[in-house]
Amino acid sequence: xxxxxxxxxxxxxxxxxxxxxxxxxxxxxxxxxxxxxxxxxxxxxxxxxxxxxxxxxxxxxxxxxxxxxxxxxxxxxxxxxxxxxxxxxxxxxxxxxxxxxxxxxxxxxxxxxxxxxxxxxxxxxxxxxxxxxxxxxxxxxxxxxxxxxxxxxxxxxxxxxxxxxxxxxxxxxxxxxxxxxxxxxxxxxxxxxx
Amino acid sequence: xxxxxxxxxxxxxxxxxxxxxxxxxxxxxxxxxxxxxxxxxxxxxxxxxxxxxxxxxxxxxxxxxxxxxxxxxxxxxxxxxxxxxxxxxxxxxxxxxxxxxxxxxxxxxxxxxxxxxxxxxxxxxxxxxxxxxxxxxxxxxxxxxxxxxxxxxxxxxxxxxxxxxxxxxxxxxxxxxxxxxxxxxxxxxxxxxx
Numbered sequence: 001x002x003x004x005x006x007x008x009x010x011x012x013x014x015x016x017x018x019x020x021x022x023x024x025x026x027x028x029x030x031x032x033x034x035x036x037x038x039x040x041x042x043x044x045x046x047x048x049x050x051x052x053x054x055x056x057x058x059x060x061x062x063x064x065x066x067x068x069x070x071x072x073x074x075x076x077x078x079x080x081x082x083x084x085x086x087x088x089x090x091x092x093x094x095x096x097x098x099x100x101x102x103x104x105x106x107x108x109x110x111x112x113x114x115x116x117x118x119x120x121x122x123x124x125x126x127x128x129x130x131x132x133x134x135x136x137x138x139x140x141x142x143x144x145x146x147x148x149x150x151x152x153x154x155x156x157x158x159x160x161x162x163x164x165x166x167x168x169x170x171x172x173x174x175x176x177x178x179x180x181x182x183x184x185x186x187x188x189x190x191x192x193x194x
Numbered sequence: 195x196x197x198x199x200x201x202x203x204x205x206x207x208x209x210x211x212x213x214x215x216x217x218x219x220x221x222x223x224x225x226x227x228x229x230x231x232x233x234x235x236x237x238x239x240x241x242x243x244x245x246x247x248x249x250x251x252x253x254x255x256x257x258x259x260x261x262x263x264x265x266x267x268x269x270x271x272x273x274x275x276x277x278x279x280x281x282x283x284x285x286x287x288x289x290x291x292x293x294x295x296x297x298x299x300x301x302x303x304x305x306x307x308x309x310x311x312x313x314x315x316x317x318x319x320x321x322x323x324x325x326x327x328x329x330x331x332x333x334x335x336x337x338x339x340x341x342x343x344x345x346x347x348x349x350x351x352x353x354x355x356x357x358x359x360x361x362x363x364x365x366x367x368x369x370x371x372x373x374x375x376x377x378x379x380x381x382x383x384x385x386x387x388x
Binding site: 003004005022025026028029031032033035036039040043063064065109112113116117118120122125135136138139140142143145146147149150151152153154155156157158159 | 198219223230257306307312319330336345352
């Protein structure tokens, strides 16, 4: 049970998992939250959706948010040839992961943002720029990292529950890849019996 | 100069201050960000706008974000009889501030969220509930705190600048109280010479 009384998912007989719980509780704030995440992770960008999901996953892992690191890790894997090993490595051992040097420099920036905005230094930005990162990529990396510092706190600060079965996340990830973040939450909201 | 090249504000001859800089750089993400903040801080609620701005100010102070704590502090004061002393006290000495016991319990929760979602404990929620906090008030407190952990990182993670003159923040706060957050950013964006 979360810290507050959340709507019950009919097919589960209990609260919707993770962020979907508070999002069904307060659809007014869920709408702009989902729009923001859709633009950042799925909108037009020179970073692939899989790369952006790795940034989200890395930050969520740093914040020890089980739900967010697992669902975004599953979405990342779904967009990176189902390479779940790579996703795991992008969490704790990202410096040695088979990702581009530019993405490593962006993950470094994201990790600094997770600690706090002031941890990002001129040298972090210079390193990313030297590896070809553009202003827009640096901007989006900082904002994705900041957004997940929000989402992770929203999910854990309300004491929401998270399923343990990885298959649940794989199935949900496939829906997200196909329909996006807003659609999934709207589907959940439509099931709520009020 | 921020870490990335931001649009120049004609009347300043330099970048727009604080979050307005990156928001004019990327209006697509600014729109849902402003909508989210408008709903949480200015929308219908049993917490007054001034109380909600105090939560935003407290979290921004804890994150040492000068721009956010100063602008939201000014917006709070504008809605709390211009009591700037109270706003200062709600940062570091909130337990002794002249605010309701319920708001103190909510500020305690917000401070835990700032540290990380898992710092919020059953006893924090129970204390707030005992002082009359509703599920919706607890939800909104957690989400406001989480949102400002995002905004603070967005502002400082991109190395934006902040004016030092308190009068600038007082004037901007009056505009925000009258027109809201989206309107202020849209006005800035309209001034950008591209």
